[in-house]
């Protein structure tokens with residue numbers, strides 16, 4: 001077997017994602033087989049993802065909301081992804097997400113609000129100025145990145161739908177289209193599609209919650225959740241749901257994807273917290289990408305991912321061990 005030389009952005013296959021450990025043995029073996037196939041396939045740039053196709057965006061930097069830590073290089077941000085709709089390996093989304101078409105795109109808004117309806121994304125964006133925020137993104141699998149996102153405050157967008165007093169939570173759904181999303185066609189998927197997420201209203205309205213349409217100055221690559229996604233930087237990455245087609249205001253706490261899969265391991269709140277370990281691994285440290293076998297680049301994980309000043313008040317009086 002010919003082992004191709006790997007470009008610098010590839011991550012070692014020995015770094016199996018913890019979620020895959022959750023899969024039962026049969027699924028796990030199938031996953032291994034796929035991983036091996038992946039090794040034999042050329043690992044070069046997929047013909048499909050062309051950074052040159054991304055559109056330039058006009059935006060203003062928002063230094064008050066940005067870290068000055070070193071940014072994770074673009075190549076890592078767009079090649080090392082979790083987007084199970086396109087497969088569970090970190091390089092699957094970069095290979096296959098081009099199979100999804102994101103233009104035109106519309107969003108269905110309903111539930112407890114006075115302006116429900118189906119909105120074209122460009123109409124939603126028209127009245128807003130875009131800003132750039134450099135946030136840390138901390139995955140529950142204990143790796144992290146620093147990414148310059150472009151978008152608008154989620155609160156500014158949600159207010160336009162005029163949520164009423166019964167709106168205690170807001171629920172989000174990703175596109176469900178097995179024709180365009182090969183991971184949704186997989187027999188081995190653990191996810192009950194569509195991918196679902198939700199926030200308490202006060203979390204959604206927090207100044208940090210971001211309705212995101214771009215990164216590194218351009219529109220989002222499909223593998224990062226085009227054409228728009230959430231970014232909720234004080235929570236584990238799985239709350240930052242991608243490629244959203246539905247927003248619903250509701251009184252009840254919504255069922256969310258990872259909580260549905262393994263409720264004893266992943267909670268609704270999912271606040272980054274080094275004091276509360278995952279049942280199968282420590283959350284005290286994280287690998288900051290770029291990270292390699294010889295230089296893993298471990299850093300200490302911060303409570304609320306370092307955003308406590310902005311969000312700790314949301315959880316006053318709550319036991320964060322119970323509400324993980």
Ligand SMILES: Nc1nc2c(c(=O)[nH]1)N[C@H]1C(S)=C(S)[C@@H](COP(=O)(O)O)O[C@H]1N2
Nearest residue numbers: 081082083084139174195237238240241242
């Ligand atoms: N629809 C959908 N959204 C998703 C996921 C997913 O599998 N499907 N993965 C989540 C996880 S676990 C993480 S860590 C982040 C990763 O975002 P990135 O690939 O842009 O870094 O997306 C989140 N949003």
Ligand SMILES: [Mo]
Nearest residue numbers: 139140237238
């Ligand atoms: Mo994640």
